[in-house]
Amino acid sequence: MDVSTSFNAAAMLDSLAGIVGPAQVITDAHDIEPYVTDWRRMFGGPALAAVRPADTAQVAAVVRACAAAGVGIIAQGGNTGLAGGAVPIAGRAGPQIVLSLARMTAIRDVDPVGMTMLVQAGCVLAAAQEAAADAGLLLPISFGAQGSARLGGVISTNAGGVNVLRYGMTRQSVLGLEVVLADGSVVNGLRRLHKDNAGYDWKQIFIGSEGTLGIVTAAVLRLVPRPRERGTALLAVPTPEAALALLARARGALGDGVTAFELISGRSLRIVERHFGGSAGVGGSAGVGDAPWFVLMEAAGSIGGLRAAVEDMLVGAIEAGEATDGVLAESETQANALWSLREHITDAEKAEGPSVKHDVSVPVADIPAFLAEASAAVAAAHAGAWVNAFGHVGDGNIHFNVVIPPGMAPHAVNHTVHEIVARFAGSISAEHGIGQYRIGELATYKSAPELALQRRLKQAMDPDGLLNPGKLLPG
Ligand code: MLT
Ligand code: ZN
Numbered sequence: 001m002d003v004s005t006s007f008n009a010a011a012m013l014d015s016l017a018g019i020v021g022p023a024q025v026i027t028d029a030h031d032i033e034p035y036v037t038d039w040r041r042m043f044g045g046p047a048l049a050a051v052r053p054a055d056t057a058q059v060a061a062v063v064r065a066c067a068a069a070g071v072g073i074i075a076q077g078g079n080t081g082l083a084g085g086a087v088p089i090a091g092r093a094g095p096q097i098v099l100s101l102a103r104m105t106a107i108r109d110v111d112p113v114g115m116t117m118l119v120q121a122g123c124v125l126a127a128a129q130e131a132a133a134d135a136g137l138l139l140p141i142s143f144g145a146q147g148s149a150r151l152g153g154v155i156s157t158n159a160g161g162v163n164v165l166r167y168g169m170t171r172q173s174v175l176g177l178e179v180v181l182a183d184g185s186v187v188n189g190l191r192r193l194h195k196d197n198a199g200y201d202w203k204q205i206f207i208g209s210e211g212t213l214g215i216v217t218a219a220v221l222r223l224v225p226r227p228r229e230r231g232t233a234l235l236a237v238p239t240p241e242a243a244l245a246l247l248a249r250a251r252g253a254l255g256d257g258v259t260a261f262e263l264i265s266g267r268s269l270r271i272v273e274r275h276f277g278g279s280a281g282v283g284g285s286a287g288v289g290d291a292p293w294f295v296l297m298e299a300a301g302s303i304g305g306l307r308a309a310v311e312d313m314l315v316g317a318i319e320a321g322e323a324t325d326g327v328l329a330e331s332e333t334q335a336n337a338l339w340s341l342r343e344h345i346t347d348a349e350k351a352e353g354p355s356v357k358h359d360v361s362v363p364v365a366d367i368p369a370f371l372a373e374a375s376a377a378v379a380a381a382h383a384g385a386w387v388n389a390f391g392h393v394g395d396g397n398i399h400f401n402v403v404i405p406p407g408m409a410p411h412a413v414n415h416t417v418h419e420i421v422a423r424f425a426g427s428i429s430a431e432h433g434i435g436q437y438r439i440g441e442l443a444t445y446k447s448a449p450e451l452a453l454q455r456r457l458k459q460a461m462d463p464d465g466l467l468n469p470g471k472l473l474p475g
Pocket of ligand 1 (some may be wrong): 161357
């Protein structure tokens, strides 16, 4: 515990226990561990306590108590992030708590006519997806960690995922927010409106601000019609250029029906096969085989004939040499198995050893050149490292992760990759956020006026710097 001498930790803990109940103020070294360390065990640091309020009023009271005592607050949802945004920073001075929204899981209503849903921040994304499905609708936010990610965190990080190509980032699915501000006041903007131009659209500043401007406690989400048919295919493709030609073909044939288009390096699928098994028959009976690249694509629609249209399109792609082999899922079970391969890449990568993540985006047409240049640069500068590249090629976002041998300095690898991203006028964080992981690099890759503007916003919203201290904005 790292607290300043003038600070009375015992009194603070008593005051927090008075708000949420003693059982919801976790201080025991063993019990607090999952709250103060991220799931990859890459980030973490000390906290006075993990505090688990039951409702918005308790969140507000906790924030007021922390504001009065100068205690930092790290809001946390499912703690599934990849940038260390939801856990303390090692070695950071000053008392702080982790404020877990995990008890606030209610889905308050689903409106099938207005196609909206009202959820509390601690609701797990998969639970919200199921509630939407029960109403015949779709909550179109989807990514590997959806079984444990909580919507407050999904919104606070403006999470991306596999359906951004069709439905946009999380921001596009948020209609209204309830937020607790740094002084403990509550702003309720839980309107179920699809149109609302009455003044600043203030909710946008909280979406993607990683709990540095306020704490999201509830949200109204936009739902979309649930497609009745889906076609899911895993294809071996010879090159990233061929993958982009296939994307253009798929959109030409299926239009907006293309909901996901993921590029996966052969090596990524081979590590999934090695650690988790199951190749779904692509690449021949021997398994994934040695294809250099794969595309996992999905199309969805409700007007009939989708599967036949996908099949025709795939035949055309194979004839044109854009794909060399492939499987079109015959059933929901097989489609889910194909997605499961994709969703296991991150875990397989973790099983391979330490890796340096790069969540980059470049203009879609530049993806092949970026992959070639960045791969060559890593090979030339970092002997023994290898690239695990996969991602949402349809929206220009590649996870250009580099698995490194023990002892290799991660920052040097970051530098190699991000310099190339900068040459393509790309982003060093397409969907994972800044958290504590990317903060050191932000000053290099964001312009001074952009950083100054963000600091003014932070100063206005959180003048004492108590909301997620040390995250997102370089000091
Ligand atoms: C994914 O798309 O699977 C994650 O965002 C990526 C990662 O593990 O880098
Ligand atoms: Zn991703």
